[in-house]
Amino acid sequence: MRFNILITLAFAALLASCTPSVPQDARETGRDVSIFPDYTYVVLPPNIAPCNFHINDSTATEFVTVVEGADGQQLVVGGQDAMFGESKWHSLLEANKGTDLVVTVYSKNAGTWQRYKPFTISVAEEPIDEYITYRYIEASYRNYNELSICQRHLTDFDEQVMYSNRFLGGVNPENEFQCINCHNFQNYHTDNFQFHVRYAHAGTVIVRDGKAEKYSLKTDSTIGAGVYTAWHPTKPIIAYSLSHTVQTFLINEPDHKIEVLDTLSDLVIYHVDTNEIQIVQNSFNSFETYPSWSPDGKYLYYSSSWMDLEGKNTHYELGNHYDKIRYDIIRQSYDDATRTFGEPDTVVKATAFGRSATHARISPDGRYLMFSSGEYGHFMLHHFESDLYVKDLQTDSIRPLSNISSNRAESYHVWSSNGRWILFSTRREDNTWTRLYIGYFDREGRDHKAFALPQRDPLYNKKLLKAFNLGEFMVEPIKISPQELAEIIEKDPVPAKFYK
Amino acid sequence: MKRTLQLIIPLAAFAILTFAYLALTAQDLFFVAQANDYFVYDWTHVARISEQPGWLVPYAGSFLTQFAYHPLQGIALLTLLLTLLAWLMKWALRLPRHLTALALLPPVLVVAFVMGWDYGVFGTRHYGNLFSPTVGLMVSTLIAAISIRLPKRWMQYVWAAVVIVGTYPWLGFYALLGILTGTIINMRHNKLYTLLVAAGVAVVPYVEAHTFFVEFNSRYAWQAALPFMDYYKTIGTWMPLYAAFALFALMHPLANLLNKTGERLSAVAAVALAVAAVCVVPLHRFTDSNFSTLIAVEHAYGVGEDDRVLDLCTKQEQPIRSIIMYRNIELWKRGELLDKMFQYSWVADTVHSRNLRHNTYITGARVFQQYTFWNFSYRWAMERTVMFNPSYTDMQIMAQDIVYNHEPDLADKYLSQLENTLYYKDWARSQRRLLDADVLKADSIAMLHRKIVLVPHGAIDNTEFCEYLLLKYFTNLFALTPERAELSLAASLVMEKEDEFWQVCLAEVKANPNIILPRHVQEAALLFALKKQNPALLSQIKLMVGPQGAVCQQFERNQDLLTRLLAQPNEADAATLATLCPGTYWNYFFNDSRRGTIFD
Known part of the structure; x- marks a missing residue:
């Protein structure tokens, strides 16, 4: 049972009891203030939760933070952790849509108040989808233990567990230890979604029109069960990559300790209505992964790599050439009436530039293809050089999202339903613990500096010994409870049929 | 006076004996239990722990465990709390003074549980195991004390409801134990109450766990706050705890039963039971010598007394691989690896643990760290x-x-x-x-x-077997520094890689013509030269190692024996070699390495 309610009450009481006064005779320091998370000069959606931050100044004894809107409305809070009341924060943002907020931090050093250089926070006109889901996982190598898929309400700090592997976990690793992964929703709504359960009670949980069922997607004709997932935006079809994944460990590279490789990797689609698995790509020497549909559902995008393999010991062969494995982004048209795919068409030929491109995501208006790109490989979060890029499908031009990206890994990005916000995973804070950040992508196709998913405790990301992954936007909350999901998970799976 | 002594003597004897026993035998265990626990003063930590019902007890246990950083301090604290627990039970359950010894039974069994801890101490999924049973039993005792002291029947109903519904999320099993114990004492007076409490205990924890704790398996609702996640294959370790819980719950009826035999006899019986419980402590104690050495080693590393490690490791007769690895690390740090590494046993024992047998899991992180990987x-x-x-x-x-x-x-x-x-x-x-x-x-x-670690971009697909990986890596170190040469030679000797050995050895000699080769390198050079059946080469090697040196002399005395063993290994000659040349590379080559050395 979390302490959210207690903490909320405590903070509310604290905020109500002590609104500090703004120092009048403060000395200008002429210096920029250092805060964590870094919310300086970011663009926020008007409906985002308070962006509480910690002031990195170990010498000062008192702090006052003033957030002022264009209309003169002010939020004033004290303390090294600047924590804003939700209702005042929301009214300030609502009143300042399309303008800038000016944030001024005061600190008291040796009895004298001083003022840092103010910074601005812009408030966009366009709201962000109210919900996201993500998985909490340890920054693990081989082992994992406590996994939970959670739903977060973005306008406040409410976090609910959608399903945790501890709900059915227990003493016996042989039948009470499970992995849960790859949650995916159809077109931002929660009536239709899915996630996988591995090991104990294995299967893929598919929620259709609010009703859950568990399936075994492994057939005799495919190399395994589904992995990376993409619901068709309108039809009851789910695309999956299938893969055999291994790890290679780097001896002496601080920035890069582990490389994840697929030794086998194919692509299928699953017809939910008929419970049939249909192969899209299954060549031995080509490795397909990270499927994604275009918003109109006419194209299936994915990443693909080609390796000439002898096939005696694929792990060894690939392990010795891990830094030569590169992926392009391919698409194939899909005709649902005939269940047929068109010829593969290379959309981003990253290998031509000695790079690898993965995680194709088409913007809701169909104009932009966003992807992550690193020097090699497909598991970009282990690559500090991995950044986000967009290809303008109208002009065929590719450019990096330099304002959103950092000098550390970015990957696993998704568009909000209105196409203005990008939720992505990044290791920018410490190169290890993946965090969720959100960036603004304006109507002209320009990206802006991204901000950390707001947390009540501004140092939460530093304290938390869990990583976030697979952030997904939703326009509504999940309607099925963990208890209901657990009931389904405990049942035997329905075996999928192979579609010839 | 006599009545006071009847109370004080058993408690004082228990406190003195417990402290003395634990201080003599369990200082390393307390330190290691503490080092593998974690208490951080932060709400994020509390939020994580509080995802489980009954979290407050292990949280308190974890808070107290940190004081075992100084083992005597931790032991004194546990002794104090256990003594307090005994007094509390005596008071709460209204035991007559002559039966004070009965109240010692659960605390003694808690001591037995602590002493029964095996390698599981290196990997527990629950916090505070060292102290949480004691804290939990104190809480249960207080709950029972209140429930049997409430004057009105309606108060008992309210109290039972408060405990089962209200305190279960915080105290878990211990709330249930407390209310059940109180109910057992009250049973005769109120059957309806007994039935309602039993029903409440049977149903409410499951409902609460299932409804409110979505990161907890409600099948374990009745074990919340107990370290049930650590039970896999180790239930025996935890049995004294369950015995302690059962004895606590049944102590009042037991006291009544004994009392029927009269004061003197019942007092004797109570003392006899306490003595029997004390006997469980050494019987249940995990006495594996490798475990004792390993926790002493971990204690030494943990407080920065690395100098003590070599002494501890070399005294272990049939060490597990973790201890062999630590021994070699310490020899290496002293520059004595190639002179002494085969003087000690290389025939490794397995880890005598039911659930944690893999050396890499136990000590891999520290071993890799010592080699700066x-x-x-x-x-x-x-x-x-x-x-x-x-x-x-x-x-x-x-x-x-x-x-x-x-x-x-x-x-x-x-x-x-x-x-x-x-x-x-x-x-x-x-x-x-x-x-x-x-x-x-x-x-x-x-x-x-x-x-x-010079390799900038080396990749290895498996680090599951720490020692094997290191040996393989060191064997193939061709770009040399003196530090790498030492490790490389040591690894090629262990792995019996002659080509790699010669490459590094001859490079060393070439670079430093006046070098005095370490003892085991001399032994290996002579053996490998003999193996090539090339008299000219052997003569050269003898010159290289120094014909008048002790190693060469010993080699010449045993050359026939070594030749026979190279030609046809046999047990009789190998046994003779072990007697004549203990602590040599030859003995490792023909004996230790042939006795199923498995690098973990």
């Missing part, structure tokens, strides 16, 4: 953190690895965690100076790392 050390500390829980030890190892990897942002995360602890904050603060790149560059360990 920061990435691999970090990996194994992280694997352990994920599999079990964060611990002071793993957090320290990860922090240090990352400091030496010069990843300041990540180091800050781990150091900040440790700075929020009671006994590791000073260490964490001291590490911060190494976040300065210039200071780090000049640090002796960082320099050592640069001499050993």
Whole structure:
């Protein structure tokens, strides 16, 4: 049972009891203030939760933070952790849509108040989808233990567990230890979604029109069960990559300790209505992964790599050439009436530039293809050089999202339903613990500096010994409870049929 | 006076004996139990723990466990609490003074549980196991005390409801134990109450766990606050605890039963039962000598007394591989590896544990760290953190690895965690100076790392077997520094890689013509030359190692025996060699390495 309610009450009481006064005779320091998370000069959606931050100044004894809107409305809070009341924060943002907020931090050093250089926070006109889901996982190598898929309400700090592997976990690793992964929703709504359960009670949980069922997607004709997932935006079809994944460990590279490789990797689609698995790509020497549909559902995008393999010991062969494995982004048209795919068409030929491109995501208006790109490989979060890029499908031009990206890994990005916000995973804070950040992508196709998913405790990301992954936007909350999901998970799976 | 003595003597005897026994036998265990626990003064930590019902008891246990950093302090604290528990039980359950000894039974069994801890102490999924049974029993005792002291029947109903519904989420099993114990005492007076409590205990925990704790399996609702996640294959370790719980619950009826035999006889019987419980302690104690050595070694490393490690390891007669690895590390640090490594046993014992047998899981992180393999050390500390829980030890190892990897942002995360602890904050603060790149560059360990781990982009697909990986890596170290040469030669001797041995050995001799080769290198050179059946080569090698030297002389005395063994290995000659040449590479080559040495 979390302490959210207690903490909320405590903070509310604290905020109500002590609104500090703004120092009048403060000395200008002429210096920029250092805060964590870094919310300086970011663009926020008007409906985002308070962006509480910690002031990195170990010498000062008192702090006052003033957030002022264009209309003169002010939020004033004290303390090294600047924590804003939700209702005042929301009214300030609502009143300042399309303008800038000016944030001024005061600190008291040796009895004298001083003022840092103010910074601005812009408030966009366009709201962000109210919900996201993500998985909490340890920054693990081989082992994992406590996994939970959670739903977060973005306008406040409410976090609910959608399903945790501890709900059915227990003493016996042989039948009470499970992995849960790859949650995916159809077109931002929660009536239709899915996630996988591995090991104990294995299967893929598919929620259709609010009703859950568990399936075994492994057939005799495919190399395994589904992995990376993409619901068709309108039809009851789910695309999956299938893969055999291994790890290679780097001896002496601080920035890069582990490389994840697929030794086998194919692509299928699953017809939910008929419970049939249909192969899209299954060549031995080509490795397909990270499927994604275009918003109109006419194209299936994915990443693909080609390796000439002898096939005696694929792990060894690939392990010795891990830094030569590169992926392009391919698409194939899909005709649902005939269940047929068109010829593969290379959309981003990253290998031509000695790079690898993965995680194709088409913007809701169909104009932009966003992807992550690193020097090699497909598991970009282990690559500090991995950044986000967009290809303008109208002009065929590719450019990096330099304002959103950092000098550390970015990957696993998704568009909000209105196409203005990008939720992505990044290791920018410490190169290890993946965090969720959100960036603004304006109507002209320009990206802006991204901000950390707001947390009540501004140092939460530093304290938390869990990583976030697979952030997904939703326009509504999940309607099925963990208890209901657990009931389904405990049942035997329905075996999928192979579609010839 | 007599009545006072009837109370004080058993309690005082228990306190003195418990403290003395634990101080003599369990200081290392207390330190290691503490080092593998984790208590950080932070709400994020509380939020994580409180995802489980009954979290408050292990949380309190974890708080107290931190004081075992100084083992005598931890032992004194546990002794004090157990003595207090005994007094509390006597008072709460209204035991007559002559039956005070009965109240000692649960505390003694808690001591038995502590002493029965095996390798599981290196990986527990629950916090505070060292103290939480004691804290939990104290809570149960207070709950029982209140329930049997309430004057009105309606108050008992309210109290039972408050405990079962209201305190279960915080106290878990111990709330149920307390109310059940009180109910057993009240049973005769109120059958309806008994039935309602029994029904409540049967139903409410499941409903609450299932409804409110979505990160907890409600099948274990009745074991909440107990370390049930650590039971896999180790239930025997925890049996004294269950006996303690059962004895607590049944103590009042037991006292009534004994009392029927009269004061004197019942007092004798109570003492006899207490003595019987005391006998359980040594019987249940995990007496594996490798375990005792290993926890002593971990204690020494944990408090920075690395100098004690070699002595501890060399005294272990049939060591497990972790101890062999530590022994070699310490010999290497002293520059004595190639002179002494085969003087000690290489025939490894298996880890006598029911659930944690893999040496790499137990000690891999520290072993890799000693050889400055920061990435691999970090990996194994992280694997352990994920599999079990964060611990002071793993957090320290990860922090240090990352400091030496010069990843300041990540180091800050781990150091900040440790700075929020009671006994590791000073260490964490001291590490911060190494976040300065210039200071780090000049640090002796960082320099050592640069001499050993030269490969910039090497990748290895499996680090599951720490010792094997290191030996394989060191055997193939061709780019030489003196530090690498030593490790390379040692590894090629262990792996019996003649080509790699000659390559490094001859390069060393060429680079330093006046070098006096270490003893085991001389032994190996002579043996490998003999194996080639080339008299000219053998003569050259004899000249190289020094024909008048002790090694050459010993070799010549046993040359026929070695020749026979090379031609046709046989047990009789091998046994003779063991007698004539103990502690030599020859003995390792023909005996120890042939006796199923498995590198873990």
